[in-house]
Amino acid sequence: MRRALISDFGGVLTSPLYEGLPAYQEEFGVSLEALGRAMALATEQHGDHPLFALERGEISEIEFRARIEPHLDEGFDLTRLRTVYFERLEPNAVMIDFIREVRLRGVRTALLTNNAREWEPLWRSKLPEIDELFEVVVDSAFVGMRKPEPAIYELTMERLGVRGDQCVFVDDLEPNCATARALGMVAVHFERPEQAVAELRAALAQ
Numbered sequence: 001m002r003r004a005l006i007s008d009f010g011g012v013l014t015s016p017l018y019e020g021l022p023a024y025q026e027e028f029g030v031s032l033e034a035l036g037r038a039m040a041l042a043t044e045q046h047g048d049h050p051l052f053a054l055e056r057g058e059i060s061e062i063e064f065r066a067r068i069e070p071h072l073d074e075g076f077d078l079t080r081l082r083t084v085y086f087e088r089l090e091p092n093a094v095m096i097d098f099i100r101e102v103r104l105r106g107v108r109t110a111l112l113t114n115n116a117r118e119w120e121p122l123w124r125s126k127l128p129e130i131d132e133l134f135e136v137v138v139d140s141a142f143v144g145m146r147k148p149e150p151a152i153y154e155l156t157m158e159r160l161g162v163r164g165d166q167c168v169f170v171d172d173l174e175p176n177c178a179t180a181r182a183l184g185m186v187a188v189h190f191e192r193p194e195q196a197v198a199e200l201r202a203a204l205a206q
């Protein structure tokens, strides 16, 4: 019997991440391509992807910006981008109601998020009921590892006190789902709230 649910945050418990992206381009006059190029150049220069290092808590947001901004046109403000991004992120009521429902039925619940330390107040404010929904919260930036590294899934299972074959996992990124499957979980690749809820219901009934 699958008796635990491990959920991603961004793009699963919120509006889809890509919905905010065109706004970046409008407000800052910087294309996603330029941002991607700057990240690639920073990766070459420092030997690690700046976002991955930020998410593992290895660098601060200030250092993250210092690595990227030299590769972007003058005047671009990454902090402003983050503020606008979080302002536009909306909670996903369908998923939140579903997690509340299964928690009341006795399913063990954990949130497993790749995030930045400095963003914690921002993302937590989008989900004030977080401690009601989740027994365990694992934030990459505070544990020094990130999805899809197996160790962060193992830590989450250990904190929940469950095995992989007892878990159902949901994430909007397929590589994150692949690790979950390799660890024995049933993984649901989130595409739309109704699709994900139907697949999660079926998986939790197994």
Ligand SMILES: [Mg+2]
Pocket: 008, 009, 010, 011, 012, 171, 172, 173
């Ligand atoms: Mg996500």
